[in-house]
Amino acid sequence: MIITKLIGGIGNQMFQYAAGKALAEHNKTILKLDIIDFHFYEDRWFSLNHFNISSDIASDEEISGFIGKNKSKNLMILKERFGRVLPLKRRKIYYEPHFHFDERFFNLPASIYINGYWQSEKYFNKIISVLRKEFTYREPIEKINKEIADKIQSCNSISIHIRRGDYISNKLTYLTHGVCGIEYYVNAINIISKKVEKPNFFVFSDEPEWAVENLKTNYPINIINHNSQQNDFEDMRLLSLCKHHIIANSTFSWWGAWLSGNENKIVIAPKKWFNEYKADTKDIYPDKWTIL
Helix, strand or coil: CEEEECCCCHHHHHHHHHHHHHHHHHCCCCEEEECHHHHCCCCCCCCHHHECCCCEECCHHHHHHHHCCCCCHHHHHHHHHHHCCCCHHHCCEEECCCCCCCCCHHHCCCCEEEECCCCCHHHCCCCHHHHHHHCCECCCCCHHHHHHHHHHHCCEEEEEEECCCHHHHCHHHHHHHCCCCHHHHHHHHHHHHHHCCCEEEEEEECCHHHHHHHCCCCCCEEEECCCCHHHHHHHHHHHHHCCEEECCCCHHHHHHHHHCCCCCCCEEECCCCCCCCCCCCHHHCCCCCEEC
C-alpha cells in the first residue's frame, strides 16, 4: 500500500495524488490518501472528491502503521531526520528531498507513506491516460458554468490565470511565491495574440478588480468571478476547456492547462516560479510549454 499525504489547495492535491498513483501503479499496489491535515486548515479542504478518482481515504490505523500514533512535532522531526538516512527499502516514510524531480522515486518500496509536493509531470508521465480519466468531474456542469463553457468552446478561447490573494496578503507566502507582474501578462498576451486568430480571453483571478484595471487589449476579455472559493473546481473545469493558456506561478492554472484536451494548445508559463525560495524549477514545465 502507498499512502500519500494531501495538503494545500486543489492543484497541490492533484500533484500529490498523481505521484502517489504513479508509484502505486509502478509497484502494482493500491493508493490511499491521508487527508487528516484538512481538519486543521481554515481555508483549505479535501477537493479531490469532485473528481472520479479511484483511491480511498486511508484510515487512522493505516496511517499510524507508517508514521506511528504519536504525532508530536518534535517526534515527527526526529523521525524525519532518522528516516532520511535509512536505505530506501527500509523506510516507512519518504519525504520529498527537493523541488525538482527525484530520480530515486520509483525505487521506493511497495509499502510506504510519501510526504511532499511532487510538482513535475515526470512523476506521472507513464500514467497520463489514467489521470486524464480520473481527473474528470463527478458533478455535471450546470447553469452559468454551462453557459460559459459553451462560449469557451465556441471560440478561440485563451485562459488567463492571475493569482494574487494570499500571494499578496500573507507576507511569508509573498516572500516564497511572489506574483506575476503586469509585464508578464502583457508580453504573454502579445505573443499569443500573434499566433491565435481572433483570440477571446477568459480571466480567472482571486482579484478580478486588478485584472479589470490592468489588462488592456483590443480583443474580448471575459472576467470569470462567480464561483466561490469552495467551488474552485468549477473554475478549473472552465479553464481546462479553453484552447490556449496563460498561467500564473500556480499549480491551479498548471493543472487547468495540463487538462486541456487541445492537442495544439499553446501554454505560456512564468519563468520565475518562486520569489525568494531557491529551488531548481526546471522540471515543473512540460516540454512543449513556452517559458516567459
